[in-house]
Amino acid sequence: MNFFEYRNGELYAEDISIKELVQEFDTPLYVYSAKTLRRHYEAFDSAFEGTRHMTCFSVKANSNICVLKLLGQMGAGVDIVSGGELFRALKAGIDPQKIVYSGVGKREHEIREALLSNILMFNVESRQELERINQVASEMEVQARISLRINPDVDPQTHPYISTGLKKNKFGLELEQAWESYKLARELSNIEPVGIDCHIGSQLTSVEPFLEALERIKSFYGRLQELGLDIKYLDLGGGLGITYDQEEPPHPAEFGRAVKESLKDTDLTLILEPGRVIAGNAGIMVTRVLYTKGTPSKNFVIVDAAMNDLMRPSLYGSYHRIEPVQEKSGRLYTADVVGPICETGDFLAQGRELPRLEQDDLLAVHSAGAYGFTMASQYNSRPRPAEVLVDNDQAVLARRREVYFDLLQLEEQCF
Ligand SMILES: *Cc1c(COP(=O)(O)O)cnc(C)c1O
Numbered sequence: 551m552n553f554f555e556y557r558n559g560e561l562y563a564e565d566i567s568i569k570e571l572v573q574e575f576d577t578p579l580y581v582y583s584a585k586t587l588r589r590h591y592e593a594f595d596s597a598f599e600g601t602r603h604m605t606c607f608s609v610k611a612n613s614n615i616c617v618l619k620l621l622g623q624m625g626a627g628v629d630i631v632s633g634g635e636l637f638r639a640l641k642a643g644i645d646p647q648k649i650v651y652s653g654v655g656k657r658e659h660e661i662r663e664a665l666l667s668n669i670l671m672f673n674v675e676s677r678q679e680l681e682r683i684n685q686v687a688s689e690m691e692v693q694a695r696i697s698l699r700i701n702p703d704v705d706p707q708t709h710p711y712i713s714t715g716l717k718k719n720k721f722g723l724e725l726e727q728a729w730e731s732y733k734l735a736r737e738l739s740n741i742e743p744v745g746i747d748c749h750i751g752s753q754l755t756s757v758e759p760f761l762e763a764l765e766r767i768k769s770f771y772g773r774l775q776e777l778g779l780d781i782k783y784l785d786l787g788g789g790l791g792i793t794y795d796q797e798e799p800p801h802p803a804e805f806g807r808a809v810k811e812s813l814k815d816t817d818l819t820l821i822l823e824p825g826r827v828i829a830g831n832a833g834i835m836v837t838r839v840l841y842t843k844g845t846p847s848k849n850f851v852i853v854d855a856a857m858n859d860l861m862r863p864s865l866y867g868s869y870h871r872i873e874p875v876q877e878k879s880g881r882l883y884t885a886d887v888v889g890p891i892c893e894t895g896d897f898l899a900q901g902r903e904l905p906r907l908e909q910d911d912l913l914a915v916h917s918a919g920a921y922g923f924t925m926a927s928q929y930n931s932r933p934r935p936a937e938v939l940v941d942n943d944q945a946v947l948a949r950r951r952e953v954y955f956d957l958l959q960l961e962e963q964c965f
Pocket of ligand 1: 608610611629631652653749751752753787788789790823824825826827920
């Protein structure tokens with residue numbers, strides 16, 4: 551459920567017409583709905599009511615500081631994967647005791663920064679990382695709370711690029727290695743093992759893989775008791791899917807029920823790292839039709855947004871629903887929706903049924919609130935789009951559109 555709806559044939563974000571937003575902020579434009587973000591956060595967090603838990607929004611899904619502040623004000627923590635995300639989270643006022651830090655390649659300065667701000671814990675993905683964190687923590691004379699990321703080897707049945715919990719993936723530690731690493735962690739002077747972590751993938755459309763992972767984690771946790779560690783947290787990661795097209799992922803309530811049931815005999819504090827399920831359908835990207843052209847084999851709709859603005863279709867072949875901002879009736883035809891970038895892989899949709907579009911029509915590309923702007927680049931020297939956050943009938947420019955000056959700002963005039 552979201553707050554992007556048609557009123558008298560015109561698409562609105564909450565109480566503001568998209569056309570009005572475009573008049574003020576131009577295209578391509580990311581538009582987020584504050585009400586939708588709140589609703590999704592609330593639905594997710596309340597699914598775990600009755601059990602000790604922490605909902606840590608995955609910053610990489612949508613790192614706009616206004617979005618982080620909004621969620622932080624609702625009590626959210628965050629899952630970060632870089633020093634840059636830590637910087638954003640702290641600027642957004644997120645409580646450091648609600649920050650968990652994941653990722654296979656934490657650099658020394660990033661570790662130091664996270665220790666300085668006293669985050670809740672590091673999700674550690676290798677033995678060397680464990681040793682590195684210990685070394686930095688001992689130099690700083692602090693204790694580093696950690697959990698080890700287990701790779702439970704379950705198939706999340708999602709796109710290969712976003713499967714992370716299979717043996718062949720670069721993420722986490724296989725069970726035997728994890729066992730050895732917990733033993734090592736126990737010996738390291740400045741490491742305090744407090745948790746156990748996994749994240750098996752993204753855009754999962756069933757609870758089964760989560761439950762399978764939980765079973766493996768639980769039995770491993772049982773074994774861990776032998777080591778006499780004081781494990782307090784079980785971090786299940788993120789990954790709950792959303793509806794882009796025809797998918798029918800479980801509602802967060804159903805996901806919550808199943809997870810709670812699986813964990814009812816433990817007294818671990820549950821940590822969850824949802825990203826997509828909170829932000830994905832809380833945002834759209836608006837683009838304008840520049841040209842239409844037909845070739846003998848295909849129809850093309852050329853729009854002013856491209857793969858640099860929304861990379862998911864090019865990267866994963868993923869589906870985003872596309873609809874005209876002004877509702878259109880009449881016969882549908884099939885077209886590719888493509889951007890101005892000089893790559894054949896630059897498309898937002900392929901072989902899509904659309905109403906006849908004309909020059910200057912506005913299109914809404916749905917489900918663009920997660921992994922949309924955060925993946926945007928300046929490829930082809932295209933300034934990145936603006937982001938607007940709508941709340942009822944108010945719109946704030948959450949990030950201004952980049953201008954040409956921004957393209958050169960960090961470069962030297964060499965000659
Ligand atoms: C990407 C990621 C998430 C968020 O995944 P979603 O599918 O957006 O919920 C959570 N945890 C980790 C470690 C991640 O890498």
